[in-house]
Amino acid sequence: MVSRKYVYLFNEGNAAMKNLLGGKGANLAEMTNLGMPVPQGFTVSTEACTKYYEDGKELAKEVIVQIYEALAYIEQITGKKLGSIQNPLLVSVRSGARASMPGMMDTILNLGLNDKTVEGLKNLTNNERFAYDSYRRFIQMFSDVVMGIEKRKFEDILDEVKELKRVKFDTELTASDLKDIVKKYKVLYEKEMGKEFPQEPKEQLLEAITAVFSSWDNPRAVVYRRLNDIPGDWGTAVNVQSMVFGNMGDTSGTGVAFTRNPATGEKVIFGEYLINAQGEDVVAGIRTPHPISRMQQDLPDCYKQFVEMAENLEKHYKDMQDMEFTIEQGKLYFLQTRNGKRTAQAALKIAVEMVEEGLISKKEAMLKVDPKQLDSLLHPKFSEKELKSAQVIAKGLPASPGAACGKVYFTAEEAKMHHEQGEKVILVRRETSPEDIEGMVAAEGILTARGGMTSHAAVVSRGMGTCCIAGCSDIRINEDAKIFEVGDKVYQEGDYISLDGSTGNVYGEAIKTVEPEMSGYFGKFMNWADEIRALKVRTNADTPRDAEQAIRYGAEGIGLCRTEHMFFDEDRIPAVREMILSKTEEQRRKALDKLLPMQKEDFIGIYEAMENRPVTIRLLDPPLHEFLPQADKDVRDLAKEMGLSFGELKTTVESLHEFNPMMGHRGCRLPVSYPEIAEMQTRAIIEAAIHVKREKGYDIVPEIMIPLVGELKELKFVKDIIVRIADEVIAEEGIELKYMVGTMIEIPRAALTADQIAKEAEFFSFGTNDLTQMTFGFSRDDAGKFLKDYYDKKIYEFDPFQKLDQVGVGKLVTMAVELGKMTRPDIHLGICGEHGGDPSSVEFCHNIGLDYVSCSPFRVPVARLAAAQAQVKNKRY
Ligand code: PEP
Ligand code: MG
Numbered sequence: 001m002v003s004r005k006y007v008y009l010f011n012e013g014n015a016a017m018k019n020l021l022g023g024k025g026a027n028l029a030e031m032t033n034l035g036m037p038v039p040q041g042f043t044v045s046t047e048a049c050t051k052y053y054e055d056g057k058e059l060a061k062e063v064i065v066q067i068y069e070a071l072a073y074i075e076q077i078t079g080k081k082l083g084s085i086q087n088p089l090l091v092s093v094r095s096g097a098r099a100s101m102p103g104m105m106d107t108i109l110n111l112g113l114n115d116k117t118v119e120g121l122k123n124l125t126n127n128e129r130f131a132y133d134s135y136r137r138f139i140q141m142f143s144d145v146v147m148g149i150e151k152r153k154f155e156d157i158l159d160e161v162k163e164l165k166r167v168k169f170d171t172e173l174t175a176s177d178l179k180d181i182v183k184k185y186k187v188l189y190e191k192e193m194g195k196e197f198p199q200e201p202k203e204q205l206l207e208a209i210t211a212v213f214s215s216w217d218n219p220r221a222v223v224y225r226r227l228n229d230i231p232g233d234w235g236t237a238v239n240v241q242s243m244v245f246g247n248m249g250d251t252s253g254t255g256v257a258f259t260r261n262p263a264t265g266e267k268v269i270f271g272e273y274l275i276n277a278q279g280e281d282v283v284a285g286i287r288t289p290h291p292i293s294r295m296q297q298d299l300p301d302c303y304k305q306f307v308e309m310a311e312n313l314e315k316h317y318k319d320m321q322d323m324e325f326t327i328e329q330g331k332l333y334f335l336q337t338r339n340g341k342r343t344a345q346a347a348l349k350i351a352v353e354m355v356e357e358g359l360i361s362k363k364e365a366m367l368k369v370d371p372k373q374l375d376s377l378l379h380p381k382f383s384e385k386e387l388k389s390a391q392v393i394a395k396g397l398p399a400s401p402g403a404a405c406g407k408v409y410f411t412a413e414e415a416k417m418h419h420e421q422g423e424k425v426i427l428v429r430r431e432t433s434p435e436d437i438e439g440m441v442a443a444e445g446i447l448t449a450r451g452g453m454t455s456h457a458a459v460v461s462r463g464m465g466t467c468c469i470a471g472c473s474d475i476r477i478n479e480d481a482k483i484f485e486v487g488d489k490v491y492q493e494g495d496y497i498s499l500d501g502s503t504g505n506v507y508g509e510a511i512k513t514v515e516p517e518m519s520g521y522f523g524k525f526m527n528w529a530d531e532i533r534a535l536k537v538r539t540n541a542d543t544p545r546d547a548e549q550a551i552r553y554g555a556e557g558i559g560l561c562r563t564e565h566m567f568f569d570e571d572r573i574p575a576v577r578e579m580i581l582s583k584t585e586e587q588r589r590k591a592l593d594k595l596l597p598m599q600k601e602d603f604i605g606i607y608e609a610m611e612n613r614p615v616t617i618r619l620l621d622p623p624l625h626e627f628l629p630q631a632d633k634d635v636r637d638l639a640k641e642m643g644l645s646f647g648e649l650k651t652t653v654e655s656l657h658e659f660n661p662m663m664g665h666r667g668c669r670l671p672v673s674y675p676e677i678a679e680m681q682t683r684a685i686i687e688a689a690i691h692v693k694r695e696k697g698y699d700i701v702p703e704i705m706i707p708l709v710g711e712l713k714e715l716k717f718v719k720d721i722i723v724r725i726a727d728e729v730i731a732e733e734g735i736e737l738k739y740m741v742g743t744m745i746e747i748p749r750a751a752l753t754a755d756q757i758a759k760e761a762e763f764f765s766f767g768t769n770d771l772t773q774m775t776f777g778f779s780r781d782d783a784g785k786f787l788k789d790y791y792d793k794k795i796y797e798f799d800p801f802q803k804l805d806q807v808g809v810g811k812l813v814t815m816a817v818e819l820g821k822m823t824r825p826d827i828h829l830g831i832c833g834e835h836g837g838d839p840s841s842v843e844f845c846h847n848i849g850l851d852y853v854s855c856s857p858f859r860v861p862v863a864r865l866a867a868a869q870a871q872v873k874n875k876r877y
Helices: 015-033 046-054 061-078 117-125 128-146 151-164 175-193 201-215 219-227 279-283 292-298 300-317 344-356 362-366 371-378 384-389 412-420 434-442 456-464 520-532 544-552 573-581 585-610 632-642 646-656 669-673 675-696 712-733 748-752 754-760 768-776 783-792 809-823 839-847 857-873
Strands: 007-009 041-044 091-097 107-111 236-242 253-258 270-275 321-328 331-339 392-395 397-400 403-409 425-429 445-448 467-470 476-478 483-486 489-492 496-500 505-507 536-540 558-562 615-618 703-706 740-745 763-766 828-831 852-855
Touching (some): 007 015, 007 061, 015 046, 015 091, 015 236, 015 331, 041 061, 046 061, 046 201, 046 236, 061 201, 091 201, 107 201, 128 151, 151 175, 201 236, 253 292, 292 300, 300 321, 344 371, 344 520, 362 520, 362 857, 371 857, 397 456, 403 412, 403 445, 412 425, 425 434, 434 456, 456 467, 520 857, 536 544, 536 857, 544 585, 544 857, 558 585, 558 852, 585 675, 669 675, 669 712, 675 712, 703 712, 703 763, 740 748, 740 754, 748 754, 754 763, 754 809, 763 809, 768 809, 809 828
Parallel strands (some): 403 425, 445 467, 536 558, 703 740, 763 828
Antiparallel strands (some): 041 236, 091 107, 091 236, 253 270, 321 331, 392 505, 397 467, 476 483
């Protein structure tokens, strides 16, 4: 039997093979094919990773055989041999998933070194210091990544020796210092593992590959995947590449660079490098690197060659590239290229300018910006006025723009905990590491004392759109004492500070923020998105203020106006309660008469704000007890106010109690019991529309929506009330007015009988919040408590209340669309559940042929771009 191919040499792949080779592997193959200087190696495929998990976390024999074959080939072309003393081959082992997951998985460098090959390396390079520096790095990385021994324990040894030798930088350590460190590291390893540091290079290699596969499932990778919609079954590939050395003296170095500035989008080569260093020194933020332009003076030929190749890579990939390179004794090598992560501002500028440069089309530009990122542009900036009087206490690198204000916390756990308690938090760390991911997600802003523009903190915050200041060496952090000091001032845990991620300024106080502007690149790009998309974007808004906000963000109408929110207003609640506590229809009508003018005013405000745009108003939905107090003290107060006895009111409150309110007396079930509520609301809607039509001349077609329908007859019952009242008001007013009556589809039975429902409904709006909870059978209010266990146990990978479950709930939606159209081919279709603002769900809505999505105002731009992307991908069926 011919075995499946699990291992690919770099010259056997190409950029299109991302799924199999991972992003890094596919691009290494592509660069090899382009004839670029890439140290040779091979990729163990993502299929091998999947197999590894299928086989119970074991590397299959056939995979091992293919690894050894590829290794033999690399040995042949490099003329070096793994484990050879005369000419040792050393390799790096790195993870590389389909989508880039910066810092989320693990890398091992200098693999192949042992007590003998280190001597070989010394003789070969005539550089003892270099050889032992490489060895001590390898022991440290292997121990940390493969064996899980804490890195800190190795750093402590390094610091001790540095202190003893009275030196500040690692580069000042001599060969004999490093030899001493290696010895100490090995003792530590033996103590921790109960066995010697492995001396057999092939054993090292297989252990390392296994560790990378295992790291696909480490907790920080799992969290990152959930945040970035990356499925767990993709797996990671592993790249094994022959080493080149940036730590071979002053004509060697290593760096990371972007073809454009990832923070601002400016078109200049941007990056950092370190002379005489290895890769992890730059990204780990341990030494603060130099800007790449310095390389022009230090190594001018390499710089020229680098810039030329970088520009070619950008043209080839038609996107901004993020590259890692190493210079070994004056010779340049590319170790990696990928489409670079960037801030939202940069993404927009780059996309627009690439269209203007003729490099890409407008349609291609749509795919260069992640819709979720737009969110960060809509958030407030510091008020200029307040900023003028604010005191800059320190300055760091402007790593990720935006304004953040919050209380200082020094650990990811504290930041997360206080965020969950409702505080705005700023995470302050010496440097961040991938373990900090949850604290970083919780933080408004991140401040680090060490690290450059490409440090972990910088890269991850830019990806998340979170404000970040890195490398702020003005501050001295004492993480144990939970303080940081600037000059002689001390800031403690819980103190307020503010960060400006665009300037790098740190302020020792809270600063007010203001709304951002929606012009420039943002405006231009979003106009292109609007030209391209087919799906309309409406908003969920209950007040004129939200409606106006949404229009500024580009909303084309209101898809859901929830009327209950208006009833909670201080002026209204007494009349609402009077209505609920009425014993007769007559009393109820009296209370509703009080509400009518207020409700009419609400709708006038909304119609005026929306001008000629369509507005869907939904009849009252929640169960009535939500409007009544529950605690005895509050019941007593209300009883007094309403002239009732405590006992009487308490009895009513108890009689309205429901065991499962989400499935209780709510939605269209209310007007079935109390038609007069629907009558009042219909009258208010129609009178408001007529008023605004007369006053402003807007062409208003009220869309009245009935919630929670599950049966045609109940829909017809409520619709008849609406039509009777609407026609009555229109006749009273003597004016022409068209209106529509439609329904939410949010009960599975409504979806299943959508062909019948469509006989009476002129439009469907998918209420996927309720539809999700009723389909899964768990309540949206309680699911949060146990969904985490489902993620941990890998039963679910995402929250179905945020991202539509296309397999189950989506099947009901698709079915309802088809059934609805069978009865009423021109039925108007939209979605108004939370999913209307989630990019993957928007794409689904486009594909199944909905007319619009409706989402909260802040997510309108996200939905506009997601809709344009869906059109570009064009899978409408
Ligand atoms: C829904 O159920 O999706 C919906 C929009 O209604 P609500 O969230 O108000 O129940
Ligand atoms: Mg609902």
